[in-house]
Amino acid sequence: MAFIDYYKVLGISKTASANDIKKAYRKLARKYHPDLNPNDKEAEQKFKQANEANEVLSDPENRKKYDEYGEHWQHAEEYEKAKQQEQYQRSTSNQYGGYSEEDYSDFFGSMFGGQSSQSRGQHVKFKGQDFNAKLELNLKDVYTSHKRTLTVNNKNIRITIPAGIENGQVIKIKGHGGKGVNNGPNGDLYIEFSIRNNTAFKRDGDNLYVSVDLDLYKALLGGEITVDTFDGKVKLTVKPVTQNGTKVKLKGKGFPKYKKEGQFGDLYVTYNLKTPIKLTEKEKELFTELSKLR
Structure with missing residues (x-):
C-alpha cells in the first residue's frame, strides 16, 4: 500500500503553521464533503484522506512523530526505545572494542526495512504496517453470509462476509497487513464495507x-x-x-x-x-x- 504524504494531501508545505493546516483542511472538507458530492467515490476518498491528514498534522505531538518517522510514525515510541537501547549497547560495546559507526547505521536501516545482517539491532521486532481496503457490495449481497476472495498487496485472501454487515462497518483480518520487521508480527488488514442500496427498501x-x-x-x-x-x-x-x-x-x-x-x-x-x-x-x-x- 502506497505511503500517503499528508502535507501533499492538504496542499501545504512542511513549514505550515497550525492555522495553515486548519484552513487547508476546511477548504478540502467543504470541497469534497459527501453531501456535496453524492455517489462520487473519488471525492469520498479525498475527503477521508483530508480527515486523516488533519488528524495527524493538527496534533503537535503526532506531527512531530510524522515529520521524523514518516509512514512509521505510529511506531515512534518503539523506535525511540530501541534507539535508546542501541545507544546504550553501542557505548558499552565501544568501551570494549565492539560496535562501529557502520553497525549503528545498519541497525536503523533494518528497522525501516533494510537488509543488513550485521546489525545487532536486528533482534528488535516491529509489527508490520496495517493495510486499509474498501469493499463495495450491494445490499442483496449482505443479506446472506458468503465467502469472497480479495486481492490485497498481490495476495488473494479468502474471507467470510457475515450476513447483516452495516454500511461503513470495518472488520479486521489479523496478520494480512504489511510484513513485520526483524521477524516481527505482520500488520493487520482493515476492510471498510460500502453497501449500495439499489432496492425499494x-x-x-x-x-x-x-x-x-x-x-x-x-x-x-x-x-x-x-x-x-x-x-x-x-x-x-x-x-x-x-x-x-x-x-x-x-x-x-x-x-x-x-x-x-x-x-x-x-x-x-x-x-x-x-x-x-x-x-x-x-x-x-x-x-x-x-x-x-x-
Missing part, C-alpha cells in the same frame, strides 16, 4: 421500511394484497377504512442481525393511498350518491 439497522400503493377501494372496503419482502412475497389483509400512511409491522421479515444466526429485524410497510385518475360516468354517479349519504 430502506434499511435502518436490522429493520427494513417500504411503501406500497393501496387503491381507494381496498382502503375503503378492506381485502387482501400481495407485497414484496426482501426474500419473497407475502399476503396482507387490509382492514376496512384503512387510512393513508397506515404502517403495518411484519415481524421477522427485516434484515439479518449481524452474527446472530437465524435472527432478523422487522419489516414496516406503509400504505400509500392511490385515488383513481379517471372516473367513468357511472363511477361519478356512485361517488355522488356516496357523498350525499355522508
Whole structure:
C-alpha cells in the first residue's frame, strides 16, 4: 500500500503553521464533503484522506512523530526505545572494542526495512504496517453470509462476509497487513464495507421500511394484497377504512442481525393511498350518491 504524504494531501508545505493546516483542511472538507458530492467515490476518498491528514498534522505531538518517522510514525515510541537501547549497547560495546559507526547505521536501516545482517539491532521486532481496503457490495449481497476472495498487496485472501454487515462497518483480518520487521508480527488488514442500496427498501439497522400503493377501494372496503419482502412475497389483509400512511409491522421479515444466526429485524410497510385518475360516468354517479349519504 502506497505511503500517503499528508502535507501533499492538504496542499501545504512542511513549514505550515497550525492555522495553515486548519484552513487547508476546511477548504478540502467543504470541497469534497459527501453531501456535496453524492455517489462520487473519488471525492469520498479525498475527503477521508483530508480527515486523516488533519488528524495527524493538527496534533503537535503526532506531527512531530510524522515529520521524523514518516509512514512509521505510529511506531515512534518503539523506535525511540530501541534507539535508546542501541545507544546504550553501542557505548558499552565501544568501551570494549565492539560496535562501529557502520553497525549503528545498519541497525536503523533494518528497522525501516533494510537488509543488513550485521546489525545487532536486528533482534528488535516491529509489527508490520496495517493495510486499509474498501469493499463495495450491494445490499442483496449482505443479506446472506458468503465467502469472497480479495486481492490485497498481490495476495488473494479468502474471507467470510457475515450476513447483516452495516454500511461503513470495518472488520479486521489479523496478520494480512504489511510484513513485520526483524521477524516481527505482520500488520493487520482493515476492510471498510460500502453497501449500495439499489432496492425499494430502506434499511435502518436490522429493520427494513417500504411503501406500497393501496387503491381507494381496498382502503375503503378492506381485502387482501400481495407485497414484496426482501426474500419473497407475502399476503396482507387490509382492514376496512384503512387510512393513508397506515404502517403495518411484519415481524421477522427485516434484515439479518449481524452474527446472530437465524435472527432478523422487522419489516414496516406503509400504505400509500392511490385515488383513481379517471372516473367513468357511472363511477361519478356512485361517488355522488356516496357523498350525499355522508
